[in-house]
Amino acid sequence: MRGNIVKALTLIAAIVTVTAYAGNSSSVAEAAPKTKKTVTVEPSGDESGCLDFNEIAAYSEEGGYKIILSPGTYYINGQLRLNSNTYLKADGAKIIEVQNGSRLITQPYDRNGYKQRKGYDSVHDITIDGGTWAGTKKFADYGVNIKNGQKTGPNVINFWHARNITIKNLCVYNAVNAHLIELCGVKNARIIGCHIGCRKTKDGSLKRGCSKGDIYRGAIQLDFCSKSGNRHSEPFDGTTCRNVTIKDNYIWYRTGIQIANDSSKTTNDVKVKDNILRCKYAWTNVSMRKARGFKESGNKRKKY
Template identity: 25%
Template structure:
């Protein structure tokens, strides 16, 4: 099977089609809070039916929580446009009770693009048990539909970096996440898809092992609904010492119709792995694993004994049915075996594994 091209093909997501530009009047690179200046332009653009809220290069201090509006494009000038959590960032919460820098907050047809988002997890007085830390996320695509995150860099997270939650028709592409703290947090995932459908996660770079706190690189997860029809294509993922390069995190709802193709996974204790939570009974089905390169897996906090596998789909206590999982034409080097539990429609063939130096 040929690896699919890295486009938003599964979702068809296009984001905002607005063209009217709304510039933000504020002073960058100073200590002043820029939240209201940006939010006012987002609100104005949204009230007008959509618009491009354009940010120049420089650092914008965010003490509040930015909320997108329908058909708005939030556009920086590149990585030098930085939305940075300020000293007052922990004093208030987002609409879902957490600490996003920017959330779509049930808006549709939005684009967040061409900028850096810095949650200041290296310097803020957040902690592993900060209330609400896992209720919203650094870049939070929540509800609505047809939302795009393109060319966004996430730095210094103290929660998941980029998340699609309870949404449909979304695309996360050409973005970068870095987990660089050590001994401050747990559950720092890179790009996390939760209870969502018809999405694309393509051509991203995830590095969860600059520090020791990084967890899973890519995640498909269910808690309150199914996660299905997602493409994960052409990503480069160094998983963290606390988790996996990619996890299918199964609750009591099913994960199905995922294409995981043409990715590079390395650095975590496991490559692609199923995980089950709270006596989960959800099914896993229709998973295609093809053309992935999984290499140089390492022991970590999660698996200090050094156990690892390039893929480990199924064979855990209490799991729901696992069917129609097809693993073909994958390569594993210094990464253990490629394993798919026997089951109806499951296929594990044409894969290549080797030990030693890759």
């Protein structure tokens, strides 16, 4: 009898523990896209970027697809816009942006009322898994934004007003006075196991990408939805990042991680853990210290 009571109490304790963990807002679960169909895309070999771009965009903009990029080289002439419930898997694929001054991965923007979606209600449950993503090395051919007296280039991967975003197991490099990954007003995000600012060569070594820009162009930027923070993040309602985990990455960039100073007091629950930081500045310390719930542990520094 006593043995049964002990077993019952043990089971109850286990259930309570699991329930408490699942309800802990500080843990970031991986995005869980609800995909209705899996499609496989093959590289076309078209270096103009039109064919590969159109093939991938046909599925990514609709959303609800698991898109598998077969190994090979893809050329993209524009911005791949990922809608909600998209899983983009690119193991063995290299994706090159050929349009000067263009983002490589972002979200729908100009259509379907996305500019009106406040808070975290623009896009959700998006996973980018694997691949080598090469951004542009040049400014746009026209209409370049000037900020603080400097030309600003495009962030390579950029989401805003979003929730449940996972970026994992990929290489991303090449930026011209911009960030490699920017999350602007994003809740529940994971950046896990990536090489950021560098790429792997055939012999397994790492080669640094282009990284022109001032010290405040962190490889990873956490910003808020404002005209001063990101001029594309309409509506400008001040939405900040919440519950972000940056873990097990290799970051080779002048500045590793940055929280925009204007939003630092309202940015909440940022965990930076077990990364290798090959950076002159690991992060912008003043803004990081202001952020509520900022925690860092197990990070290692390497000579820049």
